[in-house]
Amino acid sequence: MKIAIVxxxxxxxxxxxxxxxxxxxxxxxxxxxxxxxxxxxxxLIPGKGFPYIGLDVVTTRGGIMQKCRSLLSIFFAYRKCxxxxxxxxxxxxxxxxxxxxxxxxxxxxxxxxxIHEQNSFVGRANRLLDRKADLIIGSYEENRKQFSNPNLxxxxxxxxxxxxxxxxxxxxxxxxxxxxxxxxxVIFMGSLGSASVNRILMDYFxxxxxSYQIIYATxxxxxxxxxxxxxxxxxxxxxxxxxxxxxxxxxxxLVCRAGATTISEICAIGMPxxxxxxxxxxxxxxxxxxxxxxxxxxxxxxxEKDLSPLLLNDTVNSMINxxxxxxxxxxxxxxxxxPNVLDDMIKAIEELC
Numbered sequence: 297m298k299i300a301i302v303x304x305x306x307x308x309x310x311x312x313x314x315x316x317x318x319x320x321x322x323x324x325x326x327x328x329x330x331x332x333x334x335x336x337x338x339x340l341i342p343g344k345g346f347p348y349i350g351l352d353v354v355t356t357r358g359g360i361m362q363k364c365r366s367l368l369s370i371f372f373a374y375r376k377c378x379x380x381x382x383x384x385x386x387x388x389x390x391x392x393x394x395x396x397x398x399x400x401x402x403x404x405x406x407x408x409x410x411i412h413e414q415n416s417f418v419g420r421a422n423r424l425l426d427r428k429a430d431l432i433i434g435s436y437e438e439n440r441k442q443f444s445n446p447n448l449x450x451x452x453x454x455x456x457x458x459x460x461x462x463x464x465x466x467x468x469x470x471x472x473x474x475x476x477x478x479x480x481x482v483i484f485m486g487s488l489g490s491a492s493v494n495r496i497l498m499d500y501f502x503x504x505x506x507s508y509q510i511i512y513a514t515x516x517x518x519x520x521x522x523x524x525x526x527x528x529x530x531x532x533x534x535x536x537x538x539x540x541x542x543x544x545x546x547x548x549x550l551v552c553r554a555g556a557t558t559i560s561e562i563c564a565i566g567m568p569x570x571x572x573x574x575x576x577x578x579x580x581x582x583x584x585x586x587x588x589x590x591x592x593x594x595x596x597x598x599x600e601k602d603l604s605p606l607l608l609n610d611t612v613n614s615m616i617n618x619x620x621x622x623x624x625x626x627x628x629x630x631x632x633x634x635p636n637v638l639d640d641m642i643k644a645i646e647e648l649c
Contacts, residue, residue, distance in 0.1 A: 297325045297326070297385040297386055297646075297649055298325075298326045298328075298383065298384045298385050298386075299320060299325055299326065299327050299328070299384065299385065299386045299387070299388060300328050300329075300330055300380075300381060300384050300386070300387045300388070300398065300402070301313050301316070301317055301327060301328070301329050301330070301387075301388045301389075301390070302329070302330045302331065302387065302388070302389045302390065302394060302395045302398040302399065303329065303331060303337060303341075303389075303390040303391075303392070303394075303395075304331035304332045304335050304336075304337040304392050304394040304395075305332070305335055305336075305337075305392040305393075305394065306336070306392070306555075307336070307487060307555075307557060308414055308415075308555050308556040308557050309390045309391050309392050309414065310331075310336065310337050310340060310341065310390075311455050311557055312390060312412065312414060312453050312454045312455040312556075312557065312560075313329075313388075313390045313412075314340075314341065314344055314346075315454040315455050315457060315458060315638065316388070316412075316454045316638065316641060316642075317329070317346060318344075319454070319457075319638050319642055320642065320645070323642065323646075327346055327347075328346070328347045328348075328349065328384075329341045329346050329347065329348045329349070330348075330349045330350075330351060330377070330380070330394075330398050331348065331349075331350060331351070331394055332350060332351060332352075332353055332394050333350035333351065333352050334352075335394075338350055349380060351373040351376065351377075351394065351397065351398075352369060352372075352373065353366070353369045353370055353373045353393060353394050353396075353397065354366045354369040355393060356393050356420070357578070366393070370393070370396055370397050371397075373397035373398075374396075374397035374400055374401050376397075377397050377398050377400075377401035377402070378401045378404065378405065380401075381398075381401055381402055381405055381407060382405065384402070384405075384407055385407060385408060385649060386402075386407055386408040386409070386410065386645070386648070386649060387399055387401075387402035387407050387408075387409050387410075388409075388410045388411070388412065388645070389409070389410070389411045389412070389421075389422075389425065389429075390411075390412050390414070391411070391412070391413060391414065391419045391421050391422050392419070392421055393420075393421050395411070395421050395422075395425070396421050396424060396425065399411065399425050399428060399429070400425070400428065403428040403429075408430050408431075408648050408649055409425075409428060409429045409430050409431075410429060410430065410431045410432070410433065410645060410648065411425055411429045411431075411432050411433070412432075412433045412434075412435075412454075412641075413432065413433070413434045413435060413439055413443075414435055414453050414556030414557070414560075415435070415436075415556050415581040415584065415585055416435070416436040416438045416439070416581070416584045416585050416587070416588040417438070417442070417579050417580070417581045417584035417585075418439060418442040418443065419578065419579060419581065420578070420579070422443075423442070426443050426444055426445050427444065427445055429445055429447070430447060430648055431447050431448075431449070431644060431645070431648050432445050432447060432448045432449070433448075433449050433450075433451050433641060433644065434448060434449070434450045434451070435450070435451075435452050435453045435556065435560065436450065436585075436588050437450055437588075438584070438588055449640075449644055451634060451637050451640045451641055451644070452560065452563075452633065452634040452637035452640075453556060453557065453559075453560035453637065454637055454638045454641055455557050455560050455561070456560035456561060456563065456564040456633060456634070456637055457564075457635075457637055457638035458541070459541050459560070459561040459564035459565050460564050460565075460633075460635050462541055462542060462545045462565065463545070464545055464546055465542070465545075465546060466546065468539070468542050468543060468545075468546045469543075469546050469547075472511060472533055472535075472538075472543070473528075473533060474509050474511065474531075474533060475509065476546065478508065478509050478531075479507075479508040479509070479548050479549075479616050479617075480508065480509050480510075480511065480546070480547040480548050480549075481508055481509070481510050481511070481547065481548065481549045481550075481551065481612060481616060482510075482511045482512075482513075482538075482540075482543050482544055482547040482549070482550050482551070483497065483510065483511065483512045483513070483550075483551040483552070484512070484513035484515070484538065484540060484551075484552055484553075485515060485552065485553050485572075485574075486515060486552075486553050486555060486574070487515055487516065487537070488515045488516055488517045488518075489513075489514050489515020489516070489517050489518040489519075490515070490518075490553070490574065491517075491518060491521075492600065493572060493600065493603070494514065494518050494521065494522055496603055496604065496605055496608065497512065497522075497605075497608075498522065498525050498526055499605035500605040500608045500609055501526055501532060502605070503605055503606070503609040504531070504532070504609065506529070506530070506531040507613075507617075508531070508548075508612075508616050509530075509531040509532070509533075510531065510532045510533070511533055511535070511538065511543060511547065512526075512532070512533070512534050512535070513535050513536065513537050513538045513540070514534060514535070514536055515536070515537070516536060516537065519534075519535075519536040522534055540558075540561075541561050541565070544561065544562075544565060544567050545565055545567075547567075548568070548616060548622060549568050549569070549570070549612065549615055549616050549622065550562065550567050550568065550569040550570070551569070551570045551572065551608070551612070552569060552570075552571065552572070553571070553572060553573060553574050553582060554571045554572075554573040554574070554582040554583070554585040554586035554589075555574075555582060555585070556581075556585060559585045559586075559588075559589065560633075562589070562594075562595065562629055563589075563594070563629050563630065563632040563633035564633045564635075566625075566626035566627065566629045566630040566633075567626070567629060568595075568615065568621075568622045568625040568626055568629070569589075569595045569596070569625070569629075570595070570596045570598060570608075570611055570612070570615070571585075571586035571589065571590070571595050571596065571597050571598070572598050572599070572600055572603060573585065573586045573597070573599065573600070574600070575599075575600050575601070583599070588632075589629065589632065592628055592631070592632065593624065593625070593628050594625060594628035594629040594631070594632055595625060595629065596611065596615070596625075598611065
């Protein structure tokens with residue numbers, strides 16, 4: 297099949313799309329990506345070797361003038377997509393406003409259409425495209441109540457398939473100059489990090505006593521600020537970035553945001569986690585991602601408005617020293633994962649055609 301995949305805006309949309317694209321390509325399907333001309337996908341996706349077509353689409357977030365500009369840009373992108381998609385068999389959308397003109401044009405041309413939802417709270421673009429899709433693939437049971445399309449399958453996030461392949465390797469911790477036999481907490485707040493949480497974390501570090509070791513990835517935007525205040529010790533190491541999934545697999549407890557990819561990895565490897573969802577994302581979707589796990593006792597949820605150095609210190613101490621509690625969280629998280637998500641997605645996509 298000749299398939300167009302549209303993904304953009306954030307890694308939460310792009311990385312699952314790339315994982316699916318690689319698997320489809322390995323099965324002989326021809327893949328082309330469509331995305332924005334001015335977001336991270338314009339460099340990231342071509343860097344993975346896929347053909348890429350860029351569109352000029354303006355975000356819908358903002359005031360009335362911004363929304364008008366956005367609607368106009370979506371209309372012109374739709375007209376362009378009517379030409380681009382001739383000769384394709386299928387279009388697969390991963391959310392974000394960039395998917396709207398592509399999937400609308402695909403439906404108009406009567407291509408088979410699939411949309412994937414990574415979050416437990418459906419985004420605006422996918423809600424708009426709900427009835428236009430031949431197949432919807434969701435990641436959470438909560439999605440069943442949010443889509444009206446009867447052709448819905450809850451299969452999970454394709455990005456988690458890579459996490460299932462990760463094996464424990466003590467050398468990962470040794471390479472960070474820490475002891476693999478000591479209890480380890482890993483902390484990261486996404487690729488860019490969080491200024492608001494950083495301030496709390498730096499005070500939290502002052503409360504720790506070395507009874508467990510900490511790996512902290514600050515994100516690209518905050519490394520120098522944190523490094524100027526926090527110095528490495530025999531139990532605390534600060535990095536700009538880490539190989540997140542490999543470090544998680546070899547650690548005891550995770551403190552992190554609640555983005556879709558991170559949540560899928562937590563469920564894939566059964567990672568005990570304290571989730572601090574970002575309050576600065578559309579539809580507050582990270583809160584709903586975190587709540588979906590917390591409601592099933594698969595993670596601990598702390599909202600950022602409630603977070604303090606003392607609360608974080610008390611929560612980590614109560615969990616890191618309670619092996620039974622960590623095992624409960626691990627087992628409950630694993631129940632929410634699907635080891636066969638990628639194969640299941642490909643089967644559903646190929647059956648559709």
